[in-house]
Amino acid sequence: MKLRLATALDAPDLARLENTQTLCAHWGENGWKTETAQPASIVWCAEEEGQLVGFAAMRVAAGLGEILNVAVHPNYCRRGIAFSLLSKLLQEARHQSCEELSLEVNIRNRAAISLYTKLGFLEVGRREKFYNAKEDALIMRISV
Ligand SMILES: CC(C)(COP(=O)(O)OP(=O)(O)OC[C@H]1O[C@@H](n2cnc3c(N)ncnc32)[C@H](O)[C@@H]1OP(=O)(O)O)[C@@H](O)C(=O)NCCC(=O)NCCS
Structure with a gap:
C-alpha cells in the first residue's frame, strides 16, 4: 500500500471510489476538485497497484x-x-499545532465508530436526527 496526498487530479478516482461505499459523504468529481483546492483541506489517499482504494479528508482552521x-x-x-490514513491526518493535525480533531458519525456505523475509538477518539455528544432527519450522529473528538 502506498499513501500519498491527493490533488485535484485525483478527483475522478475519488468520486468513483466514494461510490463503492454508501456510508461516506458523496461529493462527486466537482466536489472533490473544490475540496482538494481548498487551502484548509488535507486529503490523504491510499493506492494499491496504482489504483486508489481509500481516502481520508480533513479541514483545519483556527487550531481545530x-x-x-x-x-x-x-x-x-x-x-x-x-x-x-487517519494516522496521517492526526500527524498533520499535530504538525499544524491543532488542539483537537472532531468528527460526526452515524450512530449505527459500528465499523467507523470502532475505527475512531481504536485511534483514541472519544464520544463527546450526539446530534439527534442528523442524517436524513432520521438517524442520530455521534460527535467524537481527540486531543492532538
Ligand atoms: C469504516 C471504514 C473506513 C474502515 O476502513 P478499513 O480500512 O476497513 O479499516 P481498518 O482495516 O483500518 O480497521 C481499523 C479498525 O476499524 C475497526 N473496523 C473496521 N472495519 C470494521 C468492521 N467491518 N466491523 C467492526 N470494526 C471494524 C476495527 O476496530 C479495526 O481494527 P481491527 O482490524 O484491529 O479490528 C470502511 O469500512 C468504510 O469505508 N466504510 C464505509 C464508509 C464509512 O463508514 N466512512 C466513515 C463515515 S463517518
Whole structure:
C-alpha cells in the first residue's frame, strides 16, 4: 500500500471510489476538485497497484481540525488502510499545532465508530436526527 496526498487530479478516482461505499459523504468529481483546492483541506489517499482504494479528508482552521470524509473500497477493507490514513491526518493535525480533531458519525456505523475509538477518539455528544432527519450522529473528538 502506498499513501500519498491527493490533488485535484485525483478527483475522478475519488468520486468513483466514494461510490463503492454508501456510508461516506458523496461529493462527486466537482466536489472533490473544490475540496482538494481548498487551502484548509488535507486529503490523504491510499493506492494499491496504482489504483486508489481509500481516502481520508480533513479541514483545519483556527487550531481545530474536522474529519469530513473517510472510505476504503470494499475489496480492501480490514487491512488497516483507514487506520493508516487517519494516522496521517492526526500527524498533520499535530504538525499544524491543532488542539483537537472532531468528527460526526452515524450512530449505527459500528465499523467507523470502532475505527475512531481504536485511534483514541472519544464520544463527546450526539446530534439527534442528523442524517436524513432520521438517524442520530455521534460527535467524537481527540486531543492532538
Ligand atoms: C469504516 C471504514 C473506513 C474502515 O476502513 P478499513 O480500512 O476497513 O479499516 P481498518 O482495516 O483500518 O480497521 C481499523 C479498525 O476499524 C475497526 N473496523 C473496521 N472495519 C470494521 C468492521 N467491518 N466491523 C467492526 N470494526 C471494524 C476495527 O476496530 C479495526 O481494527 P481491527 O482490524 O484491529 O479490528 C470502511 O469500512 C468504510 O469505508 N466504510 C464505509 C464508509 C464509512 O463508514 N466512512 C466513515 C463515515 S463517518
